[in-house]
Amino acid sequence: MDNNNFLKQLLLIGVGTTTIMADKIKEASDEWVKEGRIDPEEANKFINDLTSKLKGEQENLEFLIQRQIRYVMQDIGVARQSELDELRGRLDRLEHQVRALENQSWRGAKRSS
Template identity: 25%
Template sequence: MSVLEMIRNSLLASLGAAVVTKEKVEEATRRWVDEGKISRDEAERLAQDLVESGRHQLEDIQEKISETVRKGLDNFDIGSKKEFKELQARVEDLEKQLAMREEASGKEQE
């Protein structure tokens, strides 16, 4: 499994947990309203507060996952995509230069 797949799966699991939490919050607040423990307005505010708090926690988790992955990749000394493209361009340039030299060398021998 690639690093990107692991990140994707972690984020999907986090998002899934957030959705389940929202559904459970709504279910619990509905039950409390039905039981007369809180008013509808209180239930709506509570649900919004909890969902917003969950959203912030999810964002924090995503940020921490990204930071951890970045640090992990740094430890493996893996180049960035930009560095890879730069090296790829340099290799292509060198291949062209080599081909031109070989072509020129072949003409001189004739």
């Protein structure tokens, strides 16, 4: 299994785990409301607080995984988009210079004939 695929799977596991935890928290709070252990407003606040914390942790996990993917791709020699763009620009300039030199050479050959 390649590292990029493995890291993507980790990210999906993190998202799935967060979703499952949010669902379980909602179920538990609904049960507590039914049992009268907590009022609906408190339950909603509890759910919102925990969901916010889970999302924050998920964002942190996503950031860490993305950073790790960049490191792995850099280690195996995959070029970044900015590097490819720079190379394309250099190639375009070189092609333009070659055409200009060919045109000069063609004009010079035409004059000397």
